[in-house]
Amino acid sequence: MITTLVKGGTPPEHLARVQSTLPANGHAPLKIAMVAPPYFDIPPQAYGGIEAVIADLANALVDLGHQVTVIGAGRDGTRARFWQVWEQAVPERLGEPGPEIIYATLTRRVVENLHAAGEVDVVHDHTFAGPLNAPAYDAMGLPTVVTVHGPVDSELRGYYRTLDRDLSLVAISHRQRALAPELNWVGAVHNGLRPQDWPFQREKKDYALFLGRFSPDKGAHTAVRVAHEAGLPLILAGKCAEPAEKKYFAEHVEPLLGPHDDMIGIADATLKRELLANARCLLFPVQWEEPFGMVMIEAMVCGTPVVALRAGAVPEVVEDGVSGFICDDPGQLPAALRAAVELDPAECREQVVRRFSDERMAMGYVQAYRAALAERRQPRASRGARLAVRSGRLTSAGDR
Structure with a gap:
């Protein structure tokens, strides 16, 4: 049985933690909603490579002066603010479609609450089903940055192509990005650690x-x-x-x-x-x-x-x-x-x-966030035109 702790519009009390450090680069701090998968604690106690990356990234972004809200399941294990969607992580449900869909719906409600409170500038999603929320976030004026943790030489390529105009994708290697050049990449950021x-x-x-x-x-x-x-x-x-x-x-x-x-x-x-x-x-x-x-x-x-x-x-x-x-x-x-x-x-x-330090990774993601924000500010028509160009190039060069 999965129980949710997302009830109404009142965030958990510890979500009130704020960061006061100003970024060294002079830019205004960003408010980042970091959506983690629900399967392992952050950081993980054993298996969980994505969760380990999220933990180090969230902490490094906080150290750079940004306000990060990790939306996840299980325990609060980073220096970022934490919004607990499920009381426990569900490793035994890994691979099942049900938890993905339910969790994506609940995390969208969390982002809506953060948006209503003026507590989010950009959504950074690390889940599989979460990108389906991108159109709803776009309607709020929020870009959705998605780290592509899986192989794009698979059915994921078609998935991200379908959502193309709604997502700003970050590759975790240049090789990964090169395998699907037509996708809406805003950067390539290698994974890092502390x-x-x-x-x-x-x-x-x-x-x-x-x-x-x-x-x-x-x-x-x-x-x-x-x-x-x-x-x-x-x-x-x-x-x-x-x-x-x-x-x-x-x-x-x-x-x-x-x-x-x-x-x-x-x-x-x-x-x-x-x-x-x-x-x-x-x-x-x-x-x-x-x-x-x-x-x-x-x-x-x-x-x-x-x-x-x-x-x-x-x-x-x-x-x-x-x-x-x-x-x-x-x-x-x-x-x-x-x-x-x-x-x-x-x-x-x-x-x-x-x-491959955590700080270098965090600085790379800050660039990706700002690129996604800049793209989001452009008129919808011009974004759609770029999509048509990419789709046309793919059709002529790759699908025939």
């Missing part, structure tokens, strides 16, 4: 690590073979709960495991950091268009290099020969794994501090 929250360790233990969801695309089966060929035991950690994940593990991964390998399952935040900090390297043999790959920067910030296949955003995240090795063929991975011991852990961390 480096201070992650341990750094120079001395490593003698194991390789696979950390990710158990599906063929993530390549856990390849990771086992590579680690064995390189002469290293492998620790595997990650989500293996849904029927397809269990089937894949039982048929394609478990038969390959040796006596020195270890399957942990989902690691909580503490164990995850310990595993990443101690590993000789993270194996990331993805075999799909990975939009970003959060675990790569989580490893690097701990001083652990990444050995990966060239796919998706991997070349944007890993600097080959500095923070890891990028291979074009699985047969190259064992040698790269053996060579990873020569890479400097301090340089791995520096790559994240310099390129």
Whole structure:
């Protein structure tokens, strides 16, 4: 049973928290309604990459002087204001259509309340069904910025095309954006994290690590073979709960495991950091268009290099020969794994501090918000004309 705490127009008492810091860039502070998925706490206690990004982004935006209201389920875990839609997160409902639709309806009511109180300038939605609320927000004069966390070389591409004129999309990598250039992108902002929250360790233990969801695309089966060929035991950690994940593990991964390998399952935040900090390297043999790959920067910030296949955003995240090795063929991975011991852990961390910090991510989103606001201020007719141009170009170049 799902219960909602959204009742009437009175916000929770702790929503009254406000920020007084002025942004260093001189622009007026923005009031941002951040719509999070309802499946995991923010930040998550274990699995939940999107929720981890939302937590760091919300905190960094607050540090920059903006007013952020996180609309979500479960506990209040950030320095932003929090509007609790459901008392508890519902991880067991992940993948069901019902919670998505109900939650989207309820979050729209929250945004309406915030708008009536003059407490929102822009809506930033991280959910799947939430973008369907964009026309209602547009009628209020609010742009909807949507982070595309999933692959656009899928049915999501048609979904976002249909909603095109109502959404301002942000890609999490340049590769993701390039796969669907006709969509209404307002920017590409790499995921980030707060480096201070992650341990750094120079001395490593003698194991390789696979950390990710158990599906063929993530390549856990390849990771086992590579680690064995390189002469290293492998620790595997990650989500293996849904029927397809269990089937894949039982048929394609478990038969390959040796006596020195270890399957942990989902690691909580503490164990995850310990595993990443101690590993000789993270194996990331993805075999799909990975939009970003959060675990790569989580490893690097701990001083652990990444050995990966060239796919998706991997070349944007890993600097080959500095923070890891990028291979074009699985047969190259064992040698790269053996060579990873020569890479400097301090340089791995520096790559994240310099390129993938929470502050850098927040500044990128502020630019996206302002771009969406500027586009929203243009006459509806001109926005529709741009849509027609994009649609015409797509029809002539891509659909025939």
